[in-house]
Amino acid sequence: MTTDNGFLSDLRALGREHAATLGATALELDRDPSRATALLSGELPWRQLIGMPAEYNPDPLRVRGRPVYMDRCVEQVVVMEELARVDAAAVLALPGPSMSGFVIADIADQPQRDRYYQLLADRPTWTFFGMTEPAHGSDPAGMRTALSPDGAGGGLLLNGTKRFVGNGARAGIGVVFARRHAGPLGVVAVLLQSGTAGFTGVPLDTLGLRGLQLSELRMRDVPVAEEDLLGRHRSATRGGMWSAVRTFNRYRPVVASFALGVAQGAHDYAAEHRRRLSAGERHQLSDLADRLEGTRAMVLAAAHAADRDPGDGTLASAAKIRATRLAEESTLLALRLFGPGARWEHPLLDKWARDARAFEFMEGTSNVQRLTLTQGYLRGRLTDGRPAA
Structure with missing residues (x-):
């Protein structure tokens, strides 16, 4: 079901609808994290988004009439990217099972x-x-x-x-x-x-x-x-470390989707609010849009690989490296486009720029991910996560 591109498109659209509810609380939650309960218990259907198993979740999300329990990595990266376009911190602050x-x-x-x-x-x-x-x-x-x-x-x-x-x-x-x-x-x-x-x-x-x-x-x-x-x-x-490694491998594509969402949010904000662009600035935004699309494909491939084999973190590491770097570059570009004083005049951009730096340290830095990526290459892993013949 989750490999159906049409289904994933509908799921992404549903995630985008729910993301709209986060805009009103993003800056307030950033100012006072202790208010998470009050700010996130409104219109956002958090119980349906947190990945509760079917036996504990009588009212899951539904797409095309089918229940979606958000317990597969592919489902999570699609929805979480859309939510993170508005406020990745709010999604990470939701109650629920997480890692x-x-x-x-x-x-x-x-x-x-x-x-x-x-x-x-x-x-x-x-x-x-x-x-x-x-x-x-x-x-x-x-x-x-x-x-x-x-x-x-x-x-x-x-x-x-x-x-x-x-x-x-x-x-x-x-x-x-x-x-x-x-x-x-x-x-x-x-x-x-x-x-x-x-x-x-x-x-x-x-x-x-x-x-x-x-x-x-x-x-x-x-x-x-x-x-x-x-x-x-x-x-x-x-036992313990075996499950920890599998957890990191499954969660890294999700972290990558958060970073990708922040990068996309910064791009969209600049494209919407910075009306007068030079030819060079238009080229920078166009190039960024292409890189966002390519990274999105990599994150989705990593999520499919994690669902197939949580023991292999090769693509998950590659996706996290690329998405993390892109989040930092995208938020810095957006700030540069608005010039001096951008952090004060555009507080959401300031928040996204600060948030983007955190992903580097979540579930292993880029140096650690490169080691995992190298080990996967030496073991003959292909880019789709299957072992080489």
Whole structure:
């Protein structure tokens, strides 16, 4: 169904309709991220956009009479690009499963799945994905967050700090990655609710994507039971880090779609509001439009590849590199076209320019993506994500 170009065009049009509701709140959310609940609970049908599974989502989006649960990467990149043309931060600030939902889908058992999704279905609930640490980023070999035996109670204790976690301070439940044993298979995923003793989420000050409210998670002797360990019924080779890699591969095309949406929004704003253009400026906008279209095709191809094989991140990395760079170039071009004072006279352009810089650091910088891309090339991956013959 999602490979039907006509279907995707209709889905994109529906996303564009919903995007129109975000314009009135974009600057206010940027000024005060704590108002996310009040600002995003209006006309935007957020429950239909966040990727809830069918059994927890009785009223999904419908296109051509068919239900669309937004649980496939192809569906997500099409809709998220349209929403991000207006405000990527608002979409990232919506309640729902976000990245942690991929981990739940991969390795949670049924009671864990019910515990997670029922909370999201009952009331607006944000989630977190706790991987990045202050000193070591997302490098599993340097991970300091640890699970250790609780000598007194017989359970486990979680200690550590995670930083740059989207929605962390406002979240109700999420996934934290921690080291339980030495070695590459010693990293496990823990299902954790924010009200647990010893857990604290603190918002961080940022310049871009302020609505996302990046946070620091601090865990001090947080009690963890065996039923909180995701993938405990699976082999260690199909546990925490296995699901984390698959999550990154599936989410990178979505990050690319956010960046592409910001780039397209800046282009459209300049084309609409900068009426008098020199021949050189018209050429720059025309060239940018061509590059936007080419990047859109790459992001869609990466999304198809991620849906086919979440274990291969080759195209996802390529799409993120290109879309991230294009978002930065597009917003800078738009500002230059309006001349000195553009950031003050056009606050949306200023916001988009700040937001565009954040995508470089989401789910791996461009240098990390180039390493993944190189590994994919050396393994004989084709541009469509299939292994070479």
